[in-house]
Amino acid sequence: MSKYTEMSELAIKYLGGVENIVHITHCATRLRINVKENNSVDIEGLKKLPNSAGVVRNQEQVQIIIGPNVDDAYNEIIAISRWSEIGNKEKESSKEKSGPRNFSWYVNKFANFVAPMFMPVVPAMIVGGMILSIRNLLVNYVGMDVNGGTANVLLAIFQAGFVFLPVYLGYTLASQLKMQPIMGAFLGAVLLTERINNVSGLSFAGISIPQIEYGATILPVILGVFFMYYVEKLLKKIIPEFLIYFAKPLLTMVICVPILLIIIGPLGTRASGAIGDFCIWLGDTVGFLSQPILSAAYPYMVMLGIDKALVAIGVHLVATVGYDSVTGSMGFISNLCIGASALAVATTSKVDKAQKGMYSSFGITALCGVTEPAFYGCLISRPRVLIGTALGAISGGIVAGLLGLRAYIIGGCPGLLTFLYFVDDKGNLHYVFIAAIVAAVSIIVSFTATKMILTLDERRAAKKNRVQMQQPL
Known part of the structure; x- marks a missing residue:
């Protein structure tokens, strides 16, 4: 029995049972659970859960506040409930029924989509960034050899956290879109291969492929996985069932990779540059206004669970320009x-x-x-x-x-x-x-x-x- 066993058992009960759960995920400090029927949820009971710091109701989503050990609570509630995405997939459409579709609804929808895509990647970026900071401090103030083995190992950890972002985001986004996650990671890995990444003179079927550095990029793989999602939907309709296991992934990559390299990747890279330039301009020009407003509003953004809508901005800036002066x-x-x-x-x-x-x-x-x-x-x-x-x-x-x-x-x-x-x-x-x-x-x-x-x-x-x-x- 773990620390969160009792909490998980009671949470499932007060949420209306496993059959009322549509989706379970988590962010940095809280469980995020989408439910089928709001009337079946006992909020007062959830507020009294042991080893939790409170509950936030956000339309069809219940957020149970745990703290830094949210991973342990998530694993325990998954194990006890035996909940699975596949077993509850038929309830997915119910997520659209709650609440009016006003501005707040769309902000929450975006935040709830962004959180499971970016939050699993954030720990790697945190560790990588802190390792680089420690390495640089040791080189600057302790005299560690910048070309020595220790410095290079620390630098490799940092690079692993950032350079492979297309692979990580490809995996998490594909999972969000209910695709095979490995296909999203596969698409991201293609961008980083030594025969494609930042290589000049490439072409496919006689069409020139722009030379682009894809390491630590975000938008190209996100656009690519969204394109893959629609390609897969089309292929599912036209490929016979007995061939789908082999033919669908093969045809998906054959269609998606050239279009990603020739069209989507370059467009995503230009858009990323424009977004980065605008955010830097915003921070440099009106930072004295944006910082106090965002800082004062942040507790309420966290309370409503919409702070994750800004995570993408910070991750994008750190990955592309190296720092975030806005959020x-x-x-x-x-x-x-x-x-x-x-x-x-x-x-x-x-x-x-x-x-x-x-x-x-x-x-x-x-x-x-x-x-x-x-x-x-x-x-x-x-x-x-x-x-x-x-x-x-x-x-x-x-x-x-x-x-x-x-x-x-x-x-x-x-x-x-x-x-x-x-x-x-x-x-x-x-x-x-x-x-x-x-x-x-x-x-x-x-x-x-x-x-x-x-x-x-x-x-x-x-x-x-x-x-x-x-x-x-």
Whole structure:
């Protein structure tokens, strides 16, 4: 029996049973479970699950907040429920029935699609980026030989995390589209072969193939897998069933690879360049505006599960230009502000000893990057306190925008333990110092503003009590 056995058993019960589950996936900190019938879900029961920090209802999706050990919870609920994509495939159409198709619906739809595609890849990028930061620090400040074996092994780990992005994304996107995941990875691997990747003078059937460096690219393989999806759908209709096992994958690759190399790949590369240039321009030109807005809005984006809609921007920028000056620091600032506000609540006079210890733990955990316990267990029940959190996020965002803070690693749970995210690609600490300034401003302003709000509320409450006591009976 694992830590999440009881939680998984109760979750399945309160979700309406395995037969009511349409899809199960997870992001960095929470399980994301799509259900068939909303009326069969016991939200109050889910809120009391052991080893969870709360529940968020997002139209047809239930999000159970776990924290950094979400992988363990996911594996346990899959094992206990014996749920499978194939066994529940006939229920897929029910996902379209919930909620009006307004702007929010489309944003949620996009976020729910992007999360399972990018989130499995993010750990590789985090590890690769942090390994490169450590390597560069050792070369710059410890004297490690840049051409030595250790430096080369560390560099290889970094390259494995980024260069093979077309393979990783091909796999996860194909899985999302209910295709054979290996076919998406196969298509991505084709782009990276030494006979195609960045090779000049190539042609197919007499048609010239542009020379393109596909390592660490994102959009070409995404467009290619979407094209493959429609090719496969067509082939399924025209290939006899007794030939489909061999003929479908063969014909799919024969059709998709040339079109990917001649048309889709070059278009995707140009589009990637345009997107990257626009994001860099946005960060450089209006960063002092975008940073505070995004930082202040980030907790609510996380609450609604739509923060994953911005993951693609960060991953794209880090993979193509090497850093993110637009979305990279919003989670860092937001998490610190939530932690500071929780610590301010923990130090108020109206909180009893047991709550002080719990809220202090929530605050420290949030400062280290995991904010759900603090946000749901401490702040959200005190709406005025969130004003202090927002003021800190706006202040930190303004400083980050004015000083040009850049993140060189995207994903995970940014906080006081992840300053390596801001070590640049040459191992310099310039942006680390900026991040430290931003962190100090965010924490101080959030803590002070929250403390002032709580103090004023206590004084108002005390004054109101005195007035009521002085009134004649």
